[in-house]
Amino acid sequence: MSIFQTIAAFLTAIVLLVSLHELGHLLVARWCGIKVLRFSVGFGRPFVKKQWRGIEWCLAPIPLGGYVKMTDTREGNVADADLPYAFDKQHPLKRIAVVAAGPLVNLALAVGLYFWVFAADGITQIKPYVGTVHAPSVAATAGFAPGDRILTVNGTPVADFNDARTRIVLDLDGGTVAVGVQTANGQNTVRHIDAAGTPEAEAVAKRTADLGLSPFKHTDAVGKVMPHSPAARAGLQAGDRIVAVNGTTTRHWRDWQTIVRDNAGRYLTLTYVREGKFYQTKLLTNAVELPDRSRIIGQIGVLPAPDQAWQAQIVRRQRPDAAGALHAAWSKTVSYSVLTLDFFRKMLFGQASLNHISGPVGIAEAAGASASVGWQAYVEFLALVSLSLGVMNLLPVPVLDGGHLVYYTAELIRGKPLSERVQQLGVRVGISLMLAMMLLAFFNDITRLFGQ
The missing domain is CATH 2.30.42.10 (PDZ domain)
Structure with missing residues (x-):
């Protein structure tokens, strides 16, 4: 997939998921009688602005999130006529509903997207076998x-x-x-x-x-020859079986593959069998650097033919009815949500690598890769990112929706807000944590990009 298609897949995902998240906040705020001033997808100075139904709708250039701006006395002077509609003047339950709406929309969207894939394309399960x-x-x-x-x-x-x-x-x-x-x-x-x-x-x-x-398992026969590869130029075809390299007998795929990998950029003579007859050809292997830059290996541009009997044993496909697809979608969303929370717990206690955290570049790569596979893979990618966005925003970290939920729940229980000092301290801690997380994500993206 080209860089332009990757960027398009990434921007589509961000605009869709952020818009729906913020739309959840907006709709519940309006339902609760709160005055909404601005709806923005992206941060920074807006390059698109439109006034509609008393709200300024914006697109901004930094695609790392969005926000809904509501009337709030903590953010400036509010006209007396607008005080009843200010966010901070509402009952804690209303504020809880507004804050929770965004993450819940993301979780509901994940269920809906999984349901769409399962209902339209069925469910493919790969049993936990090692092939x-x-x-x-x-x-x-x-x-x-x-x-x-x-x-x-x-x-x-x-x-x-x-x-x-x-x-x-x-x-x-x-x-x-x-x-x-x-x-x-x-x-x-x-x-x-x-x-x-x-x-x-x-x-x-x-x-x-x-x-x-x-x-999966594969046979020792060639399953696919990549176009314009050394194998294609040498005349190899699907169904061929390589039985010797430079006179050394190679009984299995891994035998000749090892020789090719160890001879990057060198000429090799291959003996292969096609329809019971032996042939020879000579080719120059490609020299390819591994992603981690640990070594350069040789490749000739062929893929092995899959073992169809084994694949039939481990792959289970089913086409559920609507109820079954919804149940599977719900189960997958719950399972991945629990797994995501468990990852954050392990990360907090130093039991999970920080290298798992991805930033915009990592997400863009995943978006492009899934889109190149097909619409089902891309929709499942959207569901996973939406789920992750919902779960992350529910974490009890100040500046995230989950942190606000903690404040408003405490206010509901105590009958009065937490002190301004406590709230400001929480905001500073939350901003520091989120800034550190963003820097780590960008660092991981850069090191992955340059293979360090």
């Missing part, structure tokens, strides 16, 4: 083997392969990860991943390396 273990990797070091069925991660049962992988990745920096598995011969055992604080775990958190686990 391939790539080496070197943290999974290979821990002794994972093809055929393992993952049952639990640190004692928590897993529903599918994506659930298992996500939990392992988030737990890598929390100490040893105990993964309960059932081996291919039916024995139950535990694979221990002890990678906390290692460069390998950091690379996984930065997404410059993978765990080394894939649920």
Whole structure:
């Protein structure tokens, strides 16, 4: 996907999700009789402004959020006629409703988007089986083997392969990860991943390396030849099986792949079988630098053919009715919300890597990648970001919606607001935390971008 398409996918996501979040605040504020002055998507000096229904609607150039400005005596003089409609003069329950509306809209949107995908395209579940273990990797070091069925991660049962992988990745920096598995011969055992604080775990958190686990198996035949690649120029075709490189017999895909990877930018003579006949060809491998810049490897531009029998065993597709799609959407939203909260808890106690935090560049990359796959992947990406936005805004951090909810709930219980001093202290702490988080996110984006 081009840079322009990536930017378009990112801006679409931000404008949609931020607009709906702020629209939730606005609609409930109007319903509660509060005067709304401005609705802005983005921060900074607006480049688009329109007055409609007594509200100034704005688009601003910094796409990192938005806001709804309401009449409030704490932010300046308010005309006597507008005092009954000022936000800070409302009952705490009304203010709680206004503040909670934004995050709840995001959570409801996540349910709706998941429902749309499940109802239109069905539900695809990949069972938590290990099909391939790539080496070197943290999974290979821990002794994972093809055929393992993952049952639990640190004692928590897993529903599918994506659930298992996500939990392992988030737990890598929390100490040893105990993964309960059932081996291919039916024995139950535990694979221990002890990678906390290692460069390998950091690379996984930065997404410059993978765990080394894939649920799929492949055959030793070529499944796809990339256009304009060395393999394409050498005449290789789907269905070919490479059996020797420079005279060295290669029985399996990984055998000749290892030789190619170790010979970046060099000529190699390949012997391959096509429809029972042997052929030879010569090609010059591409020299490709790994994302973490740790080494340069050789590639020829082919992908293996999937093992269809294994894939049929681990992939489960179902087309639910509307009720089933709604139940699945709700369950996925709840599950990911709990997982997100658990991540923030672990991060607070130093049990999760800060490298998992992404900023605008990371989100843009994910938006572009999902959009290039298809509309279903992009809609699921929107649902996940909306869910994350909703959960994050409910955290009890001053300046976030969750922090305001704490203030107004305390006021409701006490019968009077918290002191101005306490509120101002909370705001300063909240701003400091959010600024530190933003700087960390930008730092992570930059290091990922330049492969450090």
